[in-house]
Amino acid sequence: MIHYGQQHIDDTDKKAILDVLDSDFLTQGPKSLEFESKLAHTFNARHAVAVNSATSALHIACLSLGLGPDDYAWTVPNTFVASANSVLMCGANVNFVDIDLNTYNISIDLLEEKLKEAYKQGNLPKIIIPVHFSGEPCDMEKINNLKLKYGFSIIEDASHAVGAKYKCGSVVGSNKYCDITVLSFHPVKIITTGEGGACLTNNPVLAKNLKKFSSHGITRDPEDFHDKSNGLWYYEQNQLGYNYRITDIQSALGISQLNKIDSFLKKRKILAAEYDKLLADEDVVKPIYSKGSALHLYVIKLKNNKFREKIFTEMRKSNIGVNVHYFPVHLQPYYKLLGFKRGMFPQAETYSDVCLTLPLHPKLEFNDLNFVVDNLLRHLK
Numbered sequence: 001m002i003h004y005g006q007q008h009i010d011d012t013d014k015k016a017i018l019d020v021l022d023s024d025f026l027t028q029g030p031k032s033l034e035f036e037s038k039l040a041h042t043f044n045a046r047h048a049v050a051v052n053s054a055t056s057a058l059h060i061a062c063l064s065l066g067l068g069p070d071d072y073a074w075t076v077p078n079t080f081v082a083s084a085n086s087v088l089m090c091g092a093n094v095n096f097v098d099i100d101l102n103t104y105n106i107s108i109d110l111l112e113e114k115l116k117e118a119y120k121q122g123n124l125p126k127i128i129i130p131v132h133f134s135g136e137p138c139d140m141e142k143i144n145n146l147k148l149k150y151g152f153s154i155i156e157d158a159s160h161a162v163g164a165k166y167k168c169g170s171v172v173g174s175n176k177y178c179d180i181t182v183l184s185f186h187p188v189k190i191i192t193t194g195e196g197g198a199c200l201t202n203n204p205v206l207a208k209n210l211k212k213f214s215s216h217g218i219t220r221d222p223e224d225f226h227d228k229s230n231g232l233w234y235y236e237q238n239q240l241g242y243n244y245r246i247t248d249i250q251s252a253l254g255i256s257q258l259n260k261i262d263s264f265l266k267k268r269k270i271l272a273a274e275y276d277k278l279l280a281d282e283d284v285v286k287p288i289y290s291k292g293s294a295l296h297l298y299v300i301k302l303k304n305n306k307f308r309e310k311i312f313t314e315m316r317k318s319n320i321g322v323n324v325h326y327f328p329v330h331l332q333p334y335y336k337l338l339g340f341k342r343g344m345f346p347q348a349e350t351y352s353d354v355c356l357t358l359p360l361h362p363k364l365e366f367n368d369l370n371f372v373v374d375n376l377l378r379h380l381k
Ligand SMILES: *Cc1c(COP(=O)(O)O)cnc(C)c1O
Pocket: 053, 054, 055, 056, 079, 080, 082, 083, 131, 157, 159, 160, 184, 185, 186, 195, 196, 197
């Protein structure tokens, strides 16, 4: 099987894990702290809080920004369900902004329109969660300008965009345009810890809260105590948190993977350029991506839905792991029960009917890529 995405693990990764297994701490030891400081350094953020998934990271990011039952948060339909679920996990209301049909990211024009309307109706969102789909950063400068006007907070869901750069050259995670950036380390993403994720922020108060929410709402910082400490053993739970901690085993793998991120990104770029070249004169819509994209996904568009289904079935029969990113979140049965319907976000729906993700990951060989393209072209004719 040629997978659409897959981890790249080598001997240094394996050794890093074995070293932890021989050490004193499997969790809450030195490797987790080292991973967090390496994350902060790599992505140019002041603080990093590593957790057990990006879903957990999104949840504590929403909590730390104060999202609660009467609030609204908006994201896009063209994403993994977790981006929207994190809002519901806080008991808040979720809504969506349709995508731009060139980048498949949030449409800035539609966002602005929806904000104007929400302002009139008095239900402005507390948080906007733009998703850097396929590794291509959203136009954060424009979203940040709208933030200054309307006063919401921003969580960038950078699950696809670990190592990506904005147009201005700053690295995603530096929080130039947002309050918190969320990364995923699931095996299909840019780097992996098995399961894992992180929040990056430049705000020390948010950093402290993120850490606390990730570990039961417990603090050992005397400055943060509500009651008087009555001994060196003393710790305090003063809010409701979760056990979202990452282990030292995962963190050791994460440190080792971070050392290779540049070579992973470079390989993705070379493979994407090869797809671009081989598909140049063919009857498919190729992805538009910038120099700074992390190229997590290489997504093409086909002429119609029936044709997509046919090609999908044929390629899967040939053991090619093509995929669909994404079936729109608002059309999931759970979201339809909340009142969302087909027709509400037509651009994400149209896109979803014809998109096809081709395999792209750092272990993909050129002969595999050629096999994928030959197979695709055979069915296109
Ligand atoms: C993968 C992904 C997530 C969730 O990541 P996990 O680490 O698996 O929890 C969230 N948002 C997007 C856009 C993703 O692709």
